[in-house]
Amino acid sequence: MRSGSPFPSRLTASRTRRCARALAATALTLGVLAYASVASAGAETYRIDPDQSSTEFAVTNLGTARQRGHFGHTEGTIVLDSEEHTGDVNLVIDATSVDTGWGLRDAWLRGEDMFDVVHFPVMRFNSTQLVFKQDELIGISGLLTLRNVTRPVNLKIEHMQCGREPDGRRETCGAGAVSTIKRSDFGLTRVLGWVSDDIDLTFQVTAFRVPAGDTRAAVPR
Amino acid sequence: MTRTLLAAALSLAIPVAAFAADETYVIDSAHSQPSFEVQHMGGFSLQHGTFTKSSGKIVIDRAARSGSIDVSIDTSSVRSLTDRLDTNLKGEDYFNVAKYPAMTFKSSKLTFDGDKVVGADGELTMIGVTKPVTLKVSNFMCGEQPFNKKPLCGAEVTTTIKRSDWGMKAGIPKAVSDEVRITIPVEAYRE
Numbered sequence: 455m456r457s458g459s460p461f462p463s464r465l466t467a468s469r470t471r472r473c474a475r476a477l478a479a480t481a482l483t484l485g486v487l488a489y490a491s492v493a494s495a496g497a498e499t500y501r502i503d504p505d506q507s508s509t510e511f512a513v514t515n516l517g518t519a520r521q522r523g524h525f526g527h528t529e530g531t532i533v534l535d536s537e538e539h540t541g542d543v544n545l546v547i548d549a550t551s552v553d554t555g556w557g558l559r560d561a562w563l564r565g566e567d568m569f570d571v572v573h574f575p576v577m578r579f580n581s582t583q584l585v586f587k588q589d590e591l592i593g594i595s596g597l598l599t600l601r602n603v604t605r606p607v608n609l610k611i612e613h614m615q616c617g618r619e620p621d622g623r624r625e626t627c628g629a630g631a632v633s634t635i636k637r638s639d640f641g642l643t644r645v646l647g648w649v650s651d652d653i654d655l656t657f658q659v660t661a662f663r664v665p666a667g668d669t670r671a672a673v674p675r
Numbered sequence: 676m677t678r679t680l681l682a683a684a685l686s687l688a689i690p691v692a693a694f695a696a697d698e699t700y701v702i703d704s705a706h707s708q709p710s711f712e713v714q715h716m717g718g719f720s721l722q723h724g725t726f727t728k729s730s731g732k733i734v735i736d737r738a739a740r741s742g743s744i745d746v747s748i749d750t751s752s753v754r755s756l757t758d759r760l761d762t763n764l765k766g767e768d769y770f771n772v773a774k775y776p777a778m779t780f781k782s783s784k785l786t787f788d789g790d791k792v793v794g795a796d797g798e799l800t801m802i803g804v805t806k807p808v809t810l811k812v813s814n815f816m817c818g819e820q821p822f823n824k825k826p827l828c829g830a831e832v833t834t835t836i837k838r839s840d841w842g843m844k845a846g847i848p849k850a851v852s853d854e855v856r857i858t859i860p861v862e863a864y865r866e
Contacts, residue, residue, distance in 0.1 A: 518829030519860035555727035628720030
């Protein structure tokens with residue numbers, strides 16, 4: 455066999471190795487694909503219900519009382535693979551939905567001095583990394599975009615519960631995530647002497663699992 | 676810097692006030708909105724609501740370490756995340772605002788730490804039922820409001836109640852928890 459080969463044995467061996475390598479690479483690729491499909495089968499997508507979700511904020515006024523408000527319209531998606539400990543969280547917050555229970559203050563917050571909703575109608579949070587402790591999601595690192603300024607923020611998960619609703623109809627996840635940001639980092643610099651620079655943010659979300667084949671599951675960006 | 680000045684301005688005002696006897700402070704409704712938090716669906720999520728209108732007076736004698744609170748909350752001003760939920764909250768199962776347009780908190784027993792108010796024992800009347808409630812007060816501070824220059828006291832008030840004690844039992848325990856966490860920022864101007 456060897457004598458009949460038009461190629462020196464070294465080359466043949468080399469080619470065999472190349473072949474083997476190619477085969478191995480193919481097998482590996484197939485393996486990764488198979489693995490990926492398993493992994494994605496484990497990932498579940500939940501859509502946030504804006505009627506049961508809000509982005510709350512609290513500031514300290516004059517060093518004493520905590521004044522609170524919320525953005526009533528918060529939507530987005532949560533993708534979670536609790537086996538692989540990966541996922542993706544994307545929130546879109548309607549800046550015009552700011553509500554502090556006092557119309558004059560809300561009008562000022564929507565105005566140019568503060569959230570400037572005409573120019574910046576939405577705020578966004580896009581996760582970059584999910585942090586798990588065993589199978590429990592405990593934190594989310596991501597990017598917050600507010601008034602067109604994007605800054606890294608870390609969210610701490612205060613509570614999270616996933617499962618079937620008490621009436622058994624739908625798979626749901628409820629979660630609360632908190633973070634403290636400095637509003638001056640985002641250009642919100644008015645009345646800094648009276649109203650604290652620190653803003654406590656709380657994302658309270660209720661999300662429902664998206665059935666397979668639901669095309670509205672597209673991640674908002 | 677501004678913050679330091681402000682804190683200095685506020686703390687300077689305290690010894691002056693300590694010589695005075697009874698001082699009456701009137702609640703600034705917009706800056707004193709009581710909020711509440713309940714667990715929804717057996718703990719899947721927390722849901723918040725707020726009463727946007729309240730009124731009342733707080734009398735403090737910081738030298739004698741005594742005082743009183745008399746506050747009324749407009750129950751029809753309840754606000755949550757959706758109109759549908761607001762309608763439920765205003766209905767007979769919850770605040771029944773047609774029959775009980777106000778809830779009140781009255782106290783004649785304020786507790787002090789030095790000249791700072793740190794708590795109040797009183798009675799909350801809600802849907803026609805009166806029960807004792809103890810409030811925890813933190814961040815109590817008095818001084819001159821820097822914008823309008825009026826004497827102001829501010830504080831952060833918290834308590835937790837079981838709403839079933841007042842007979843508000845709808846949705847317990849799965850839909851809405853019995854336990855309600857209450858948080859009230861208070862800003863009140865001297866009369």
